[in-house]
Amino acid sequence: MDGEANLVGLPQPKRVSLSESVADTIAEAIATRIILPNERIVETSLVEKLGVSRVPVREALKVLHAQGIISGGGHKGYRVAAFEPGITQQIMEVRLSLETFMLRDAIENWRDGNGSPAVLQKPIDMMVASALSGSLRNSLIADLEFHRAIRHAANNPIVGTLWDTIARHVLIVFNFERFRDEDLKASARQHEQFRDWIVGEVAKPSTPFKEIQEALENHMLLIARKKTGDVSIAS
Missing domain, CATH: 1.20.120.530 (GntR ligand-binding domain-like)
Structure with missing residues (x-):
């Protein structure tokens, strides 16, 4: 119709992903000192404790690493940033x-x-x-x-x-x-x-x-x- 935008193919709004939820949970654990500064973060341990698969945990760790909340990565694994x-x-x-x-x-x-x-x-x-x-x-x-x-x-x-x-x-x-x-x-x-x-x-x-x-x-x-x-x- 004249005056109306063609909305065919318009991306649908995204809901909060599981990986983002996992990232929030990890951040809360750091904030409340369940996970301490400089402490090593073990992916397999998070998978077990949170009851989720490796994929959302891995993605969550990547997000937190990009934000500077955790450091490291690769074969050395991650650690909580010191927040100097x-x-x-x-x-x-x-x-x-x-x-x-x-x-x-x-x-x-x-x-x-x-x-x-x-x-x-x-x-x-x-x-x-x-x-x-x-x-x-x-x-x-x-x-x-x-x-x-x-x-x-x-x-x-x-x-x-x-x-x-x-x-x-x-x-x-x-x-x-x-x-x-x-x-x-x-x-x-x-x-x-x-x-x-x-x-x-x-x-x-x-x-x-x-x-x-x-x-x-x-x-x-x-x-x-x-x-x-x-x-x-x-x-």
Whole structure:
């Protein structure tokens, strides 16, 4: 028909593959120290413990290797990357940059009535439940889901896609002592406070970009400043 695109042969949307799911599981294991930095990763052991075939495990390891989460490869096998301070710093700098744009766009969308910051309550509830059960793993995942909710609310496909590529790195860095409170209840409270700040900004006509960046950095490094008294992502 005139005016209609010819959609014959259009590729169908892809679902999350098994290999991507396996990669997420391995990243979670690294984040929660089930698999330690520099520890050797044995493919056959993963196959047995995860109950999947070699193919998705092998593909998952290739993905994690390409992302720099594991190193090595070939006949020597893989090891978990050490995540030295310099690398961690780079991850945090990239994260701050991307999430500042995401938060700016999310706030603007919420101001315009496109969704609501109420979507942030579910991951906060997950954090509260994780604190009550003492589950570090669930708390880490809930923390990531809080920021993923902002990623979706931003509706910025370019920045969102870039953020997706470092999401596993962020999950791992979340568990570093420098960036996380040992008290899981404190993590929930910090996210409640940050959510309240966001709600306040949505009610305003505008928020300077610099203020969004500063608020986000304060949120990301609140624990670091409490412990050291002087920490900056960009330092």
